[in-house]
Amino acid sequence: MPVNIPRDLPARATLEGEGIFVMSDERARSQDIRPMRIAILNLMPTKEATETQLLRVLGGTPLQVEVSLLHMASHSSRNTPPEHLEAFYATFADVADQYFDGMIVTGAPIERLEFEDVDYWPEMAQILDWSREHVYSTIHICWGAQAALYRHYGVPKYELPQKLSGVFDHRVRRPESPLLRGFDDVLVAPQSRHTDVHAADIEATGAVDVLAIGDDSGVLLAATPDLRQVFITGHPEYDRDTLGREYQRDAEAGMDPALPANYYPEDDPSREPALTWRSHGVLLYANWLNHCVYQRVPFE
Known part of the structure; x- marks a missing residue:
């Protein structure tokens, strides 16, 4: 939340120069406050786990958030009970005439498919355009x-030789970005994907900035300069055991997966992983809600 201080306080210029958001009494008195309307388009098969992860990081601020859960009408979920979807989810058709302050579009375990080969790609493209x-x-x-990078900017994806899975360090390249306020030089986040997008392709669009990148994991965070479009290739919202559960699932399916990198102590799957990325995930989503949504969106 912003710091409310007198307009002429000497510390104001220093704080503003450091990217700290400060507010005068005049602006504070004129602010209207209402709940932030956030839509979550949940594409994950384990919808209930993903709901919990995202709601946990969204709850890291004092802002009131009103969440609408969406699922694809053109795809039948095999892993989520129909009663759950009926009780808690809407489809795009239900909200197409509405406006939202923010939206989160999750990942899906379909990276190896060409975008146009995904059964719900026409609906997905419609939602991305609508957003x-x-x-x-x-x-x-x-x-x-x-x-979204492909739909909006034509950025291609590339299949990796093996799945990128683990917890990685990412260098903050744009510390002045409101999304990265309060971050140290290194941002820790889990990665779990079979495909990659290249920083050079993103920067070649001339419309998207790379904000954080890892030596071993590539681009983690990118955004348009106006912060209307934010792209996270990893999973700062993951729970302690999410990578482990994915590893066990792949192993049981006979996929012979590599151990998630930098995850198990001494690479021993019998030991509990340390949760080293939660604070980064909470801060990233708090910055998004505050600086990209709450402080910028019109009241109406």
Whole structure:
């Protein structure tokens, strides 16, 4: 939340120069406050786990958030009970005439498919196009980020020789970005994907900035300069055991997966992983809600 200080306080210029958001009494008195309307387009098969992860990081601020959960009408979920979808989810048709302050588009385990081969790609493309007019700021995660970069800017994805899985360090390249306020030089985040997008392709669009990148994991965070479109290739929202559960699932399926990098102590799957990225995930989403949504979106 912003720091409310007198306009002429000497510390004001210093704080503003450091990117700290400060507010005068005049502006504070004129502010109207209402709940932020956030839509979550949940493409993950384990919808209930993803709901919990995202709501946990969204709850890291004092802002009141009103969440609408969406699922694809053109795809039948095999892993989520129909009763759950009926009780808690809407489809795009239900909200197409509405406006949202923010939206989160999750990933999906379909990275190896060409975008046009995904059974719900026509609906996905329609939603991505709609979001540019009906949503003030949208976060796209993992496959959702790749899909949006491809749809909006023609950025291709590339299949990796083996799955990128683990917890990685990412260098903050744009510390002045409101998304990265309060971050140290290194941002820790889990990655879990079979495909990659290249920094050079993103920067060649001339419309998207790379904000954080890892030596071993590539681009983590990118955004348009106006912060209306945010792209996260990894999973700052993951729980402690999410990578482990994915590893066990792949192993049981006979996929012979590599151990998630930098995850198990001494690479021993019998030991509990340390949760080293939660603070970064909470801060990233708090910055998004505050600086990209709350402080910028019109009251109406």
